[in-house]
Amino acid sequence: MSTRGESTRELRSALSELRLVVRQVGYEQLSFWLNPVGAIFTVGFSLLFLVMLGASAGSSRISYMHNIRLVQYYVPGFIAYGVMSASFNNLAISLVIRRETGLLKRLRLSPLPTWTLLTSILLSTLLIAFAQVVLMLAVGRWAFGVQLPSGASDIVALVVVLALGGLSFAALGSAMSTLIPNQQAAGPLTSTVFFVLLFLSGLWFPLKSGSTLAKISTFFPIRHFITAVLTAFEHPGDSAWAGHDLLIVVIWGAVGAAIALRRFQWAPQHT
Amino acid sequence: MPAVIVRGLVKSYGPLRAVDRVSFEVDAGEVFALLGPNGAGKTTTIEILEGFRNRDAGEVRVLGIDPGDRGSGRRLRSQLGVVLQELAVEPFLSVRQVLERNAGYYPAPRRVGEVIELIGLAEKADAKVKTLSGGQQRRLDVGLGIVGNPALLFLDEPTTGLDPAGRRTSWELVRRLAGEGTTVILTTHYMEEAEALADQVAIIASGKIVAHGPPASLGGRDRGAATIRFQLPDDVTPADLPLAVDGDGRSVELRTDRELEALYELTKWALEHEVRVTGLTVSRYTLEDVYLQLTGADADRFQSDPALKAPIRG
Ligand SMILES: Nc1ncnc2c1ncn2[C@@H]1O[C@H](COP(=O)(O)OP(=O)(O)O)[C@@H](O)[C@H]1O
Numbered sequence A: 001m002s003t004r005g006e007s008t009r010e011l012r013s014a015l016s017e018l019r020l021v022v023r024q025v026g027y028e029q030l031s032f033w034l035n036p037v038g039a040i041f042t043v044g045f046s047l048l049f050l051v052m053l054g055a056s057a058g059s060s061r062i063s064y065m066h067n068i069r070l071v072q073y074y075v076p077g078f079i080a081y082g083v084m085s086a087s088f089n090n091l092a093i094s095l096v097i098r099r100e101t102g103l104l105k106r107l108r109l110s111p112l113p114t115w116t117l118l119t120s121i122l123l124s125t126l127l128i129a130f131a132q133v134v135l136m137l138a139v140g141r142w143a144f145g146v147q148l149p150s151g152a153s154d155i156v157a158l159v160v161v162l163a164l165g166g167l168s169f170a171a172l173g174s175a176m177s178t179l180i181p182n183q184q185a186a187g188p189l190t191s192t193v194f195f196v197l198l199f200l201s202g203l204w205f206p207l208k209s210g211s212t213l214a215k216i217s218t219f220f221p222i223r224h225f226i227t228a229v230l231t232a233f234e235h236p237g238d239s240a241w242a243g244h245d246l247l248i249v250v251i252w253g254a255v256g257a258a259i260a261l262r263r264f265q266w267a268p269q270h271t
Numbered sequence B: 001m002p003a004v005i006v007r008g009l010v011k012s013y014g015p016l017r018a019v020d021r022v023s024f025e026v027d028a029g030e031v032f033a034l035l036g037p038n039g040a041g042k043t044t045t046i047e048i049l050e051g052f053r054n055r056d057a058g059e060v061r062v063l064g065i066d067p068g069d070r071g072s073g074r075r076l077r078s079q080l081g082v083v084l085q086e087l088a089v090e091p092f093l094s095v096r097q098v099l100e101r102n103a104g105y106y107p108a109p110r111r112v113g114e115v116i117e118l119i120g121l122a123e124k125a126d127a128k129v130k131t132l133s134g135g136q137q138r139r140l141d142v143g144l145g146i147v148g149n150p151a152l153l154f155l156d157e158p159t160t161g162l163d164p165a166g167r168r169t170s171w172e173l174v175r176r177l178a179g180e181g182t183t184v185i186l187t188t189h190y191m192e193e194a195e196a197l198a199d200q201v202a203i204i205a206s207g208k209i210v211a212h213g214p215p216a217s218l219g220g221r222d223r224g225a226a227t228i229r230f231q232l233p234d235d236v237t238p239a240d241l242p243l244a245v246d247g248d249g250r251s252v253e254l255r256t257d258r259e260l261e262a263l264y265e266l267t268k269w270a271l272e273h274e275v276r277v278t279g280l281t282v283s284r285y286t287l288e289d290v291y292l293q294l295t296g297a298d299a300d301r302f303q304s305d306p307a308l309k310a311p312i313r314g
């Protein structure tokens, strides 16, 4: 009897916390979209990139990659970019701003459970990444005639890769935020790290295997993530899963999560 | 049971003892002010009470809960209202949206409309937070502190940086909340504020409580240490007086903690000898005198004056 009463109560409190998460995600989104200029540029930047590069060079073919059209590479490439910029770049900057303006501290002092708050921030970040993915899939399909993953297994692969990649880069973004001393440094520092790594990972062109850049890029997670997304799109005959690449991304994510959890600060640092 | 009990609280940042064996109690329904200069340890103390910071030593109970105990954190926080020293409000939501969001965190919140009235932002209810003036944002900040209908409200320097009108409004709000039975702990470095609002004041300097009591008797200023000043006519010297006084020539003063008797003797003597005493005043320490002397450079001299020894409660 009492155990059933207890488990009902636990279930009810779990449900009410879940409702809190949904509600909080709603307010996160509201707050994001009520700043339309910020929102449009955040969501539209990756799309703008894709459209510009796709329109200018998209139809040349890549000899060292099954001779596919370049835009066939750009769509998965910029989908990966969009997910990374939302979950690494934007999350890191937004966490620093929230920390330094006292918003994190204030929420920490409210009865909103910590896990609820952090989960909501994470989910909201992934939602914004997801919006970009959908936009780029649509533009890739309708404007550039790119072949999208169609079979059920390819779609599952794409969704899982994007979700795991989003979570891993969000963990890295949170870790990054703990290394940034103040609000003014947040944008420049994060963007510098991000774009240097993007360059080293050859976002703008597929890397030739054996080149120096290709060797450097194997160390960082970005190249592996792009490869994992690309594989869900382009895999003549083979599996849609780039398991090895995905594993490396997730390992980086785990390292990021460990750093973030160790170093996370709620109060402004003002340094 | 007191709403807050603090005994022997200690907190250090590295070699700096920011809070040094602080003890006090706050009764339910009371307004308690922690008064002290910048860096005295006010924020550190109340952040420990809020459960935001860990303490190094001492005993703390807030609404019967140990704020250092993570397990009871949520139960404690749902009964607390907190207004941080530094403004923290979302820029892009409207006043109403921010308040509605936060109201949803609490088990029994106040009506949002009522909060908006209380903080005097009815005209701005649907304006984005970033379009509010600094003073209005501060009031919203206070609104976020009370939207959960807290039993205990912490206000860390709620009026620093406000103009006199804004300060009045905040004072009214604190009085009103106190009238409704909310226990309030506020920090301030304005003497008038502590005097106007608080039932109990603790003066804190360099992490130590140096005086504690109701503002009217703080630092013993209701007892003793009255100063009687007056001028004597040319033909009378201080030596002719029935009392020992300081001062040479015509202007004299005397310090006493029995001013009634002293005045009686003085006036009786003056009337009997037909001496025209002029410019007679009786003054005692203002809270500002007490404060400056307890927290300022001449604190040592002041504290060594036994007539002014602070009654430390708790
Ligand atoms: N996080 C911190 N790390 C190191 N020192 C701190 C920290 N917070 C406060 N201090 C120091 O502790 C002392 C008390 O600070 P605080 O409690 O903020 O005082 P108040 O609120 O009375 O101005 C000050 O000397 C301050 O510099």
Ligand SMILES: [Mg+2]
Pocket: B039, B042, B043, B044, B085, B156
């Ligand atoms: Mg302070």
